[in-house]
Amino acid sequence: MSHAAESAHDAPSILREVNPTPLPRATLVENNRSFGWITDKICGIIEGKTPTWWWVCFVVACFVASFTVAGLTYLVATGVGVWGHANPVNWAWDIVNFVFWIGIGHAGTLISAILCLLRQKWRTSINRAAEAMTIFAVVCAALFPVFHVGRVWFAWYLFPIPNSNYIWQNFRSPLEWDVFAVSTYGTVSVLFWYVGLLPDLAILRDRFTAAGNRLRGWLYGFFAMGWRGSNRHWSNYEMAYLILAGISTPLVLSVHTIVSFDFAVSLIPGWHTTIFPPYFVAGAIFSGFGMVLTLMLPLRAIYRLEDLITQYHIDCMCKITLATGTIVGYAYGMEFFIAWYGANPYEGFAFINRAFGHYAWAYWIMISCNVITPQFFWFKKVRENTTLVWVLSIFVNVGMWFERFVIIVTSLARDFLPSSWGYYSPSIVEIFTFFGTFGVFSVLFLLFIRFLPVMPMAELKAVMPQADPHGSGDAGHGASGRSH
Amino acid sequence: MAAQPYGLVAVFDTAPAVYHAAETVRDAGYKCWDCITPFPIHGLDRAMGLRRSKVPRISLVGGVLGFTTGMSMIWFTSAYDYPLLVGGKPYFSPMFAFPVSYELTILFTAFATIGGMFLLNRLPMHYHPVLKSDHIVRGLDDKFLVVIEARDPKFNLAATRALLEKAGGREITELEA
Numbered sequence: 001m002s003h004a005a006e007s008a009h010d011a012p013s014i015l016r017e018v019n020p021t022p023l024p025r026a027t028l029v030e031n032n033r034s035f036g037w038i039t040d041k042i043c044g045i046i047e048g049k050t051p052t053w054w055w056v057c058f059v060v061a062c063f064v065a066s067f068t069v070a071g072l073t074y075l076v077a078t079g080v081g082v083w084g085h086a087n088p089v090n091w092a093w094d095i096v097n098f099v100f101w102i103g104i105g106h107a108g109t110l111i112s113a114i115l116c117l118l119r120q121k122w123r124t125s126i127n128r129a130a131e132a133m134t135i136f137a138v139v140c141a142a143l144f145p146v147f148h149v150g151r152v153w154f155a156w157y158l159f160p161i162p163n164s165n166y167i168w169q170n171f172r173s174p175l176e177w178d179v180f181a182v183s184t185y186g187t188v189s190v191l192f193w194y195v196g197l198l199p200d201l202a203i204l205r206d207r208f209t210a211a212g213n214r215l216r217g218w219l220y221g222f223f224a225m226g227w228r229g230s231n232r233h234w235s236n237y238e239m240a241y242l243i244l245a246g247i248s249t250p251l252v253l254s255v256h257t258i259v260s261f262d263f264a265v266s267l268i269p270g271w272h273t274t275i276f277p278p279y280f281v282a283g284a285i286f287s288g289f290g291m292v293l294t295l296m297l298p299l300r301a302i303y304r305l306e307d308l309i310t311q312y313h314i315d316c317m318c319k320i321t322l323a324t325g326t327i328v329g330y331a332y333g334m335e336f337f338i339a340w341y342g343a344n345p346y347e348g349f350a351f352i353n354r355a356f357g358h359y360a361w362a363y364w365i366m367i368s369c370n371v372i373t374p375q376f377f378w379f380k381k382v383r384e385n386t387t388l389v390w391v392l393s394i395f396v397n398v399g400m401w402f403e404r405f406v407i408i409v410t411s412l413a414r415d416f417l418p419s420s421w422g423y424y425s426p427s428i429v430e431i432f433t434f435f436g437t438f439g440v441f442s443v444l445f446l447l448f449i450r451f452l453p454v455m456p457m458a459e460l461k462a463v464m465p466q467a468d469p470h471g472s473g474d475a476g477h478g479a480s481g482r483s484h
Numbered sequence: 485m486a487a488q489p490y491g492l493v494a495v496f497d498t499a500p501a502v503y504h505a506a507e508t509v510r511d512a513g514y515k516c517w518d519c520i521t522p523f524p525i526h527g528l529d530r531a532m533g534l535r536r537s538k539v540p541r542i543s544l545v546g547g548v549l550g551f552t553t554g555m556s557m558i559w560f561t562s563a564y565d566y567p568l569l570v571g572g573k574p575y576f577s578p579m580f581a582f583p584v585s586y587e588l589t590i591l592f593t594a595f596a597t598i599g600g601m602f603l604l605n606r607l608p609m610h611y612h613p614v615l616k617s618d619h620i621v622r623g624l625d626d627k628f629l630v631v632i633e634a635r636d637p638k639f640n641l642a643a644t645r646a647l648l649e650k651a652g653g654r655e656i657t658e659l660e661a
Contacts, residue, residue, distance in 0.1 A: 035522060035626035160561055168561035172573050177583040184587040188594045195598060199523075199624070206621045225608035228615055229624045231506075231519040233605040235529050239537035240601035244594060247547075251590045258583055461626075462523040469503035469525050 028121055028463050030307040035461050038308075042200075042453045042460075043207055045303055050450065053302070058446050064439025071433030072147055080150040082429045089412045089424035094144040096404040097434050099259055100287070101141035101441075102182065103280075103400060105189070106252055107288020108134030112192060113248035116241075122316050124459040125308045129299065130292050131193040132452075136444040137291075138186040140437040145178075174261035181258040188251055192244050194223075198237070199458040202227035256281045263407065270350035270411035273338065279331035283400060286324035286370070290396030293317055295445065297390045299454065308455060311384060318377040318389060321396060325374030328403075332371065350411055358423055359410045366406050369399020490613035490661040491517075491633040492644050494653025495622075499525050502628035505651035506531040509630060512647055516636035520614060520629035539600045546596020547589050554585025613659045631659065 029038070075082050085092055108130035115123040146155050158179045160169050169176050201224035209217035227233070260280035263271035293314075300309045339351040354363050373395040376382045383389060409424050448454075461467055496502040499521075506519055510533040519528060555578065562568070563576035573580070602608070614620060614631055623629040630653060632644050641658075648656050 039522075039625045160557060166566060167568070168566055170568075170570055171558045171562055171584060172570055172580045174583075177587075180584045180587040184591040187591060191594050191598055195601070203522075203624045206624060210621055221610065225602065226610040226612060226615065227607065228612055228620065229520045229522060230605075230614070231521055231525070231528050231532060232534065233607070234521065234524040235534050236537045236539050236601050236604045238524050239539040240543075240597045243540060243543050243597045247543075247590045247593050247597075251587075254583070254586060254590075258587075261583075458523040462525075467499050467523060467525065469499045469527055469531075 026122070026312045027310065028124070028312070029460065030310050033307055033464075035464070035466065038457055038460050038464075039203060041305075041308075042455050042457050043204060045449070045454060046204065046451060047207070047211070054446060054450060058443065061439045061442035061446060065436055065443050066439070067432040068143070068436025068440055071429050071436060072143070074429055075147055075433070076152055080148060082427060083148075084425055084427035084430055086422065086424070088415060088420045088422050089409055091412060092409055092424050093405075093426050093430045093434060094148045095262075096401065096408055097437065098141050098144040099280075099404045099408075100401045101137045101144075101437065102185075102259060103256065103284035103287045103404075104291045104397075105134035105137035105141070105185070105288065106256060106281070106284035107292050108132070108137075109185075109189060109192075109248050109252040110285050110288065111292070112196070113245040113252065116245040117249060120316075121463040122313050124463050125305075125313060125455050126292060126296055126317070127459070128193075128196060128452075128456045129296060129449075129454050130288075131189065131196065132445065132448045133288075133291060133295060134189045135186070135193060136441050136448075138182065138189065139444065140441050142182065142186065143437065143440075174258065174265045177258045178262055181255045185251060185255045188244075188248060192248055195237070195241060195244060196456055196459070197452065198224060198227050199229065200453045200456060202229065203457060204453070253281055256284045263411075268411045268415055269344070269346040270354065270407065272347075273335065275331055275334060275338070279328070279335075282324045282327040282331065283370075283403060286321060286328055286374075287396060287400035289317055289321045289324065290393045290400065293321070293389060293393035294397060297386050297393070299449065301386070303454070305455075308460065314386065314389060315380075315383050318383045321393075322374045322377040325370060325396070329371035332367065346416060350414065353414050354406055354410045357410065357414065359406065359413070362402050362406050363410070366399055366402040369395045370403060373399065488634055488661065489641075489658035491631050491636075491639070491659050492641070492648060493614070493617055493619055493629055493631045493657055493659050494648040494651070495619055495655045496628040496630065496653060499628065501652050502630065503528060503531050505630050505648070505653060508651040509632065509647065512638070514632055514636050514638055516633040516639075518614075518631045518633075520620070520623040520631060522624050522626060522628075525628075538604060539597060542600030542603070543593050543597045546600075547593040549596075550589040550592025551585050553592065554588035555581055558584060613661055617657075617659055619655070619657075634661075 083092075083094065085094075108127075111123050111130045112127045115127075146152060149155050149158075157163065158169070158176070169179075171177075201220045205217055205221035205224045208214075208220060211217075257277040257280070260276035264273060264276040266272060296309060296317075297314075300306060336351050339347045342348075354360075373392050376388075376392055382392075413424055414421050494505070496505055502519055502521065503525060506528060509517055510531065519525075519532060521528070558581040559576045567575045569575075614623075614629075617623075617629075619627065619629055630648065630651070632639060632648070638644075645656055
């Protein structure tokens with residue numbers, strides 16, 4: 001005690017200067033790459049010859065997509081009865097698939113908007129592909145409700161456009177809210193993606209023009225809007241990007257909230273719960289990160305992008321999957337608790353029936369994929385094994401599809417009156433249509449990686465140490481050199 | 485006599501170099517000049533003496549417009565043009581009108597933000613003297629350019645060239661108008 005007092009006497013009572021502890025920053029671009037390397041690497045993917053694997057995947061994806069085309073054509077030609085819906089389950093795979101795809105999209109917006117606001121710089125190497133994933137997932141999602149209306153040529157009745165009946169949409173209905181939520185979501189996602197692409201399109205314009213490919217130079221140039229990297233432009237651009245991130249954050253949360261209102265606002269046991277909005281949003285982000293991992297890990301391996309998608313990036317994505325998966329697991333538990341604690345016999349029955357009734361197989365697939373799978377991501381060994389991470393991400397995708405199936409089908413198949421109970425099985429047309437959407441998604445994604453930069457070059461450069469104008473990475477980093 | 489050039493362009497190799505050059509040019513009192521960078525450099529706005537972007541004002545207008553559009557559209561359709569009783573609920577209530585108005589707020593803000601960004605940047609502008617420069621390819625890739633326009637009142641071919649040289653610029657060339 002006296003010793004401590006003595007040394008305190010020697011030292012000044014107030015420090016002259018407080019320096020923050022230098023914490024090591026994660027390296028976002030490995031091997032000390034230069035700016036030029038990034039441009040060459042990302043543009044090289046587009047400029048190079050179309051690889052054979054791309055053609056093989058593209059042909060397979062087109063074949064798979066043809067199942068959706070065939071299924072929907074048959075539906076339009078015959079009627080919506082070709083799907084397996086019948087009383088009491090009049091809503092099944094179509095809405096399951098819709099929620100599944102729209103949920104996948106949410107990770108893209110989370111990465112581009114929420115992580116941007118939280119200044120998570122690791123988002124830069126995955127945000128372009130994740131946003132592309134969002135847009136293509138919304139396309140796949142929108143197919144189902146649009147075709148479920150039956151006479152698809154009347155789908156425009158969903159929007160408040162004056163029609164010959166002089167009648168307007170019912171704005172008290174969550175389904176009408178959903179029309180606005182999903183169409184806004186799709187539109188804003190495309191706008192956000194396009195704004196991010198703008199500087200990269202300008203690079204491609206100049207490179208293709210310099211290489212003498214005038215057609216592609218002109219096409220990229222058309223969409224680049226004459227971008228010239230002016231700092232006066234960057235100033236407005238960055239502000240616009242920040243605002244878009246700021247409005248996309250409440251947007252992404254509201255979209256899945258409104259999707260959950262489709263169920264929560266009804267009175268069906270198992271649907272009529274207030275936990276739905278946060279639970280759906282967490283589930284959406286969980287499934288979306290599953291899909292991001294499913295897509296980015298092969299992309300990283302094929303194009304040798306290990307320097308840009310580092311182990312740190314994979315760790316971050318795995319940890320978000322773990323966190324959101326655990327929230328989802330908590331929500332499953334809490335639903336059960338409230339069903340018991342709420343003392344509503346119908347609610348209680350709905351949950352016992354989910355776990356032990358006719359659809360118990362689906363319930364336990366859901367639990368094992370969504371609650372148990374992500375727990376492996378606690379272990380560093382697992383996160384470092386990319387093959388294993390990829391396999392686990394597939395389980396996450398499967399599990400989240402089953403979650404929507406369990407919620408929607410079990411509640412409808414066993415509602416208040418035992419006399420109206422039923423058992424739903426999908427028809428072959430439904431199965432084919434859903435299977436085909438993976439093809440639709442893959443076709444769009446393959447076109448994206450062939451013709452657009454898979455990573456935002458400008459944003460990647462901005463998070464490199466050489467980009468700091470006050471010079472931590474000032475000297476000796478070879479910022480201008482085109483060596484590796 | 486040759487036509488008046490558009491301006492002078494100088495190349496810088498690193499982000500700190502262009503940052504300090506921007507401070508030099510700003511302090512020399514130039515107004516019509518610009519930096520061309522492959523990515524937004526943190527703090528360069530202040531080094532150039534730029535004021536805060538005006539995009540948020542346009543966004544705000546879009547947001548307000550979106551919210552009022554949503555609310556008034558739902559009031560018009562549900563309570564005025566064709567009132568229809570559904571489930572005994574009121575013809576209009578800001579409660580059920582809120583989700584749609586909220587989405588429209590975001591939608592209109594997004595369009596206003598992007599439109600505002602293009603408007604303030606005077607884009608699209610596919611022909612610009614800077615784009616004709618041979619340096620532009622690398623100015624979007626890994627080099628940093630400073631362009632001083634001839635229409636600046638302080639512009640003087642020799643003096644401006646000397647300033648850019650002093651600031652550390654290389655390959656100083658005239659841009660054809």
